[in-house]
Amino acid sequence: MTARPPRPAPLAALLAVPAAVVLLLGLLPHTGARAVSGAASRFVELAGDVRDSDGHTYGTRDGTGRTMDAAQIVQAPGGGYLAVYHTALADGRFHAALATSADLRTWTRRHDFGAGTSQPSLAPDDRGGYVLAYEKDPDNHIAVRGYRTRGALLAGDFDRSFDAPRTLSRCAEGTPDVTSVRGGTVRLTGHYRAACDTDRQLSAVLTDFTSWRARPDQRLDRALESWGTGGNIGDRSRLRLDGAVLVLIRASATAVTSGAGGRTPTIPPPDGPAGSVRAPTAAAAPSPTPRRPCSPVRGAARRCWSAFSSLRRGRRRVSRDSSSIGANCDPGSPPA
Secondary structure, eight states: OOOOOOOSSOOSOOOOOBTOOOOBBOOOTTOOHHHHHHHHHHHHHHHSOGGGSSEEOSSOBOTTSOBOEEEEEEEOTTSOEEEEEEEEOTTSSEEEEEEEESSSSOOEEEEEEEETEEEEEEEEOTTSOEEEEEEETTTTEEEEEEESSHHHHHHTOOSEEEEOOOOSOSSOEEEEEEEEEETTEEEEEEEEEETTTEEEEEEEEEETTTEEEEEEOHHHHHHHHHHTOOSOEEEEEEEEETTEEEEEEEEESSOOOTTSSEEOOOBOTTSOOOOOOOBOOSSOOOOOEEOOOBOOSSSSOEEEEEEEEOOEETTEEOSOOEEEEEEEEOTTSOOO
């Protein structure tokens, strides 16, 4: 690895996805395949080997000892970071939670969003507040909450709420990812259990926390199916890199139970795979759930990824699910 200029204390650290294939799909309608392919290659360069990161951790936990599974990190205005994640607790339920950190290494849990909440996604709105979405059970569905200020978010004091009806599947809709919040309009993606059998992609718009419209994302499904995906198409996150908008998405080559056999290809439409990333580890193949990147508050640009891995050897799980958080220094480039 080439020498890098002095930097602040190492952050806790880069995408740690053991033996996984990562899939990126270009979304900008006016971005050519060459630009998307270049951005995908850049991502592979930044995230392809955990040993080349500025630091890395596995099995990330908050200050109370809870695993920060499926963590998503958001840079907080004015300094520091917010993370939303879930943990399976002794009550047999998932609990989504919020934690804060100044350095990506030490996380202080601020709020538990309650039993039956999982796969949380957090995004700032354009009014100084935040919108949180998560999957809610029983009757797995997408729930959305609005918080007027950061303080309200930390206290779990929402002033707007909406529990979305299931309109695409009678069995389950979930794994939301909030992609934008403008005025009273929240746009997000998710998955639905098609024919109560296989996960497929959806996109949705929530207006004024009162009106919900969801539809299948057939473009994304067909792109993945043409790549060879025959099983579940699950959690996904967007990122912007080198002028292109990409999607990292978890997909299974064959119909398997949740948490097994996942992989993520890299596709710049319409020309097929643009690349893949495989990060080394001592364990067997995981099922990554990529989350969106963040950049630091000050100094040279840094890009940070977190990933959720379920490690297995053959059909047997060899370690509990764990979340990894990572960062990579990228001097001379604008923040992602």
